[in-house]
Amino acid sequence: MHLVSQYRLFAVPSALLKTLVLSTAVISTVILSGCASKPQIHNATRYATAPDYYTVRYGDTLSGIAARYGLGYVSVAEMNDIAPPYRIYVGQSLRLKDSGSRRTTTTQAVTQAAPIQRQSVQLPTTPVQSVAPVTSAPVVVASSQVSALRWVKPSNGAVIANFNVASNVKGIRYGGNQGDPIFAAADGQVVYAADGLKEYGNLILIKHIDGYITAYAHTSKMNVSSGQNVTAGQKIAEMGSTGTNRTMLEFQVRLNGKPINPTNVLPIN
Numbered sequence: 001m002h003l004v005s006q007y008r009l010f011a012v013p014s015a016l017l018k019t020l021v022l023s024t025a026v027i028s029t030v031i032l033s034g035c036a037s038k039p040q041i042h043n044a045t046r047y048a049t050a051p052d053y054y055t056v057r058y059g060d061t062l063s064g065i066a067a068r069y070g071l072g073y074v075s076v077a078e079m080n081d082i083a084p085p086y087r088i089y090v091g092q093s094l095r096l097k098d099s100g101s102r103r104t105t106t107t108q109a110v111t112q113a114a115p116i117q118r119q120s121v122q123l124p125t126t127p128v129q130s131v132a133p134v135t136s137a138p139v140v141v142a143s144s145q146v147s148a149l150r151w152v153k154p155s156n157g158a159v160i161a162n163f164n165v166a167s168n169v170k171g172i173r174y175g176g177n178q179g180d181p182i183f184a185a186a187d188g189q190v191v192y193a194a195d196g197l198k199e200y201g202n203l204i205l206i207k208h209i210d211g212y213i214t215a216y217a218h219t220s221k222m223n224v225s226s227g228q229n230v231t232a233g234q235k236i237a238e239m240g241s242t243g244t245n246r247t248m249l250e251f252q253v254r255l256n257g258k259p260i261n262p263t264n265v266l267p268i269n
Contacts, residue, residue: 055226056092058196069096091194093227149186149208151265152232154216154251155239156180163261170259171215171252172266178220178247180239184230185214185251185266193222200250201243204236212265215252218244 047070054065062082066073077086079095088094157176161169188208195202200217204224207213220240230236241247253262 050096052095052097053227054094054096056088056090056094058090060088060090062086062088065094065096071096089192090196091192091226093191148210149212149265150232151186151267152183153266154183154185154214155249157239157249160248163259163263165259171250172262174239174249174251176239176247176249178238178240181235182216182219182237182239182249184232184234184236185253185262186212186232188212188214188230190224190226190228190230190236193225195242197243199243202237202240203243206230206236211256213254213257215250215254217250217252218242218248 048068050069050071056065062077063073063086065071065088066076073086075098076094076096077083079098082088155174155176157174157180159172160175161173163169163171184206186206186208188206190204191207191213192203192205197203200215202217202219202222204216204219204222205213206216216237218240219237220242221238222236223238224230224236239247239249244250251262253260253265
């Protein structure tokens, strides 16, 4: 109003007066707009607190798990001896804490958690620590000529079916009675102990050095859990009929992810 009054003293024409009033309004609008357009500061991304270990669930990916806790998937893979293409498994126990420092998150996609029997597992470079075996013992204990591992038979039962890929028998099937003991065939670490694969019932998978994985299917009771170290001859389960129509143990040996005839490594007698 002060500016307008000043121009009235000099008899400013009405058209010029309107122009000045409009200009003043435009300038005020620009000033107000400039104040309103100051950038807003967003809060930093918040991550969930990472546990020491994480159990893989169906649909998980290594990158997704890492991103959830603000970790780098490559660092998580290295802590768990997982090599490219970084495949993980339902029921697998992953270490998430090492030095305690956060790692940069990456958005690169990796393979989704998939049924374990179709995958391979990265193996440790040194033998895992042993634990004391239970009192039950297998029939024969002997050293294999094709591996540094000491192998034992996983069951005292009679063989009811031999390895035959053409007949979809990917291992040796042992007969027996409900509750008969099942033994770890060699020193290793349990990477799966669950019933997520219905055709195998209660299933235990153990990874070993030298590229081997052993599988123990159709058990009635599992005495071990994922992440646990076991020794050759240790009782890990009891025979049952889960996932099948008779009491038996289906024992499989996989070398670098492919099924092989267990008689190649088990004691002959």
